[in-house]
Amino acid sequence: xxxxxxxxxxxxxxxxxxxxxxxxxxxxxxxxxxxxxxxxxxxxxxxxxxxxxxxxxxxxxxxxxxxxxxxxxxxxxxxxxxxxxxxxxxxxxxxxxxxxxxxxxxxxxxxxxxxxxxxxxxxxxxxxxxxxxxxxxxxxxxxxxxxxxxxxxxxxxxxxxxxxxxxxxxxxxxxxxxxxxxxxxxxxxxxxxxxxxxxxxxxxxxxxxxxxxxxxxxxxxxxxxxxxxxxxxxxxxxxxxxxxxxxxxxxxxxxxxxxxxxxxxxxxxxxxxxxxxxxxxxxxxxxxxxxxxxxxxxxxxxxxxxxxxxxxxxxxxxxxxxxxxxxxxxxxxxxxxxxxxxxxxxxxxxxxxxxxxxxxxxxxxxxxxxxxxxxxxxxxxxxxxxxxxxxxxxxxxxxxxxxxx
Numbered sequence: 001x002x003x004x005x006x007x008x009x010x011x012x013x014x015x016x017x018x019x020x021x022x023x024x025x026x027x028x029x030x031x032x033x034x035x036x037x038x039x040x041x042x043x044x045x046x047x048x049x050x051x052x053x054x055x056x057x058x059x060x061x062x063x064x065x066x067x068x069x070x071x072x073x074x075x076x077x078x079x080x081x082x083x084x085x086x087x088x089x090x091x092x093x094x095x096x097x098x099x100x101x102x103x104x105x106x107x108x109x110x111x112x113x114x115x116x117x118x119x120x121x122x123x124x125x126x127x128x129x130x131x132x133x134x135x136x137x138x139x140x141x142x143x144x145x146x147x148x149x150x151x152x153x154x155x156x157x158x159x160x161x162x163x164x165x166x167x168x169x170x171x172x173x174x175x176x177x178x179x180x181x182x183x184x185x186x187x188x189x190x191x192x193x194x195x196x197x198x199x200x201x202x203x204x205x206x207x208x209x210x211x212x213x214x215x216x217x218x219x220x221x222x223x224x225x226x227x228x229x230x231x232x233x234x235x236x237x238x239x240x241x242x243x244x245x246x247x248x249x250x251x252x253x254x255x256x257x258x259x260x261x262x263x264x265x266x267x268x269x270x271x272x273x274x275x276x277x278x279x280x281x282x283x284x285x286x287x288x289x290x291x292x293x294x295x296x297x298x299x300x301x302x303x304x305x306x307x308x309x310x311x312x313x314x315x316x317x318x319x320x321x322x323x324x325x326x327x328x329x330x331x332x333x334x335x336x337x338x339x340x341x342x343x344x345x346x347x348x349x350x351x352x353x354x355x356x357x358x359x360x361x362x363x364x365x366x367x368x369x370x371x372x373x374x375x376x377x378x379x380x381x382x383x384x385x386x387x388x389x390x391x392x393x394x395x396x397x398x399x400x401x402x403x404x405x
Contacts, residue, residue, distance in 0.1 A: 057092035059405040062156055066369075066397025073389045083107070084397065085155060087123075099128045101142075113197035115217070116141065116173040120196060123171045136178040144170045145190045145223040147238035149256035149267040150307050156399050159352055159369045162325040164271045164305040167280035169195060169202075172219070186225040194219045194242045194250070204281055205297045208336070211277065212246040219250070234258040248276030248299070265311040274302045274332070282329045283343050286377075288385030293337050300333035317357070323350040331380070343381040344388070347374045363401035370394050 064084040070077040089103040101124045108121040118125065118141060126140030150158060151165045174192030181187075194217045195202040207213065219242030226235045240252035251274045258267040278284045278298040287295045304327065311321040329344040352369040356362075375388040 057090065057405060058403070060089045061402040061404055062087040062089060063400045063402065064156060064397065066367075066395045069394045071392040071394075074392075089124075091124075097130050099130065101126055101128070113201060115193055115198070116196050118173070118196070120171075134180050136180075138176045138178070139174075141171060141173045142176060142190075142192070144168075144172050144174075144192055144219065144240075145176060145188055145221050145238060146170065146240065146252060147223060147236040147254040147256050148269040148271055148307070149234075149236070149258050150269055150309070152236065152256065156401070159367065159395070160348065160350055160371045162271075162305050162307055162348065163282060163327050163346055164273070164280070164303055167282060168273075169279075172196060174218075184227040184231065186223075188221075188223045190221045190223070192219050192221070193217060194244060199245070202279070203277065203297045204284055205295050207245055207277065208297050208299055211248060211299075214243045214245050214248075216243050218242055221252075232259060232261040234260065244275070244277045244279065250275045250277075250279055263313040265309075267307075267309050269305070269307040271305040271307075272303070276300065280329075283331065283338065286343060286381050286384050286386035286388070288387055290385055293384075296336060298331065298338050299335040300331055300338075302330050302332050304328045304330075316360075317355060319354040319356075321350075321352050321354075323352075324348065337384070339380050339383075341380050342378050343386075344378070345376040348372060349374075363399075363403070365399040366397070367399065368394075368396050 063086055066082055066084055067079065068082055069079045084107075086106040087103055088106075089101075091099070091101040091103075093099045103122075103124040105121050105123055108119065110119045110121050112119050122141060124141060124143070126138055126142045129137045129139075131137065146168070148165070150161060151168075151170060155161075172192035172194070173196075174190060176188055176190035176192075178186060178188045194214075199207045199213055219240055221238055221240040223236070223238040227233065228235070234256075235258070236256040238252065238254050240250075240254075242250045244250050253272045254270070256267060256269045258265070260266075273280070276299060278301045280301075280303055281297075282303065283298040283301050284295075287293070305325060306327075307323070307325045309321060309323040311319060313319040325346075325348050327344075327346045328342060329346075330342040331338045331340050334340045348371055350369065350371045352367055354365055354367045356365055358364060371393050373391045375390065377386050377388060381388075
């Protein structure tokens, strides 16, 4: 029987050729390749009744590098070069109703995670269906639609994120519907994974003992964006809820308040999370050596952050900004070695000067940036042998977005 199947398999292509059976894709088929459609070389061609569609596509190589001087408690540590970000981004429209977005960061891990089967280096991999001017649907890996202008900005524009935004896993696989009743109002409802990998991947010390994994590790996010005063005022508010583990949930309440007019951009973000298991790991990682306990993941924590920023472009080729953040981390219900109360207060202060050698639209920016990180550890944190020194960093670098296609 096996020999008969092999003989038939070998003869079928010959029989098809001898009978002149038409193949699925002929030599001059009407289906254009992606590259042919992107570069629109077939616009004037007509094969049969097919007229090829022109699609829009953009491919950018994004690059941030800097020279950095590091200080700890006022003492000079070192100077070193750093490739802050190297990313490849592709986005565009396939037709009037479909668009796509893909972005890969070469500064992240490349091994696929167990939940979404993608590495953390893939930030975007999605398709958007533009059903009408009033409704859109996005499916695939996307930005978790949390409010707050710092997180909303392209990371190329942010020299230093706050601790809150640094620790929230904001690129997840999922689906989102967006409703736009008018140009100045936007509502969205999104469902995503709550994490990309297993609990052991996400939590430094895994789930706490006795806590069972979630059977529905998903996050639901409702978001509203509104523009007022001739679109000079932009408000963004969001609320999220998700299941981290059995009987352990996470909640986010976040808002961004933005003023943008002429050369001025200013914003105030307020961010809050209440976590059944310490997703941000900011209290968990306070556990120092020699505290007499085996390190475990903290439970019943809450994080609060306020960010204020003022940008002023005082010349077509010059921009400057000052920025500050105030953050706290607390335990709202005692568990194990973690007593109830505040553990950490952090703040950062930043100043940046940016120069555009050509025009702002040409994608090259040179910057000088300074950031100070301060911390106050409470008695609760010190009882865990926590140590968190004040740090400073002074940087000179450049940002370049190279339009490949």
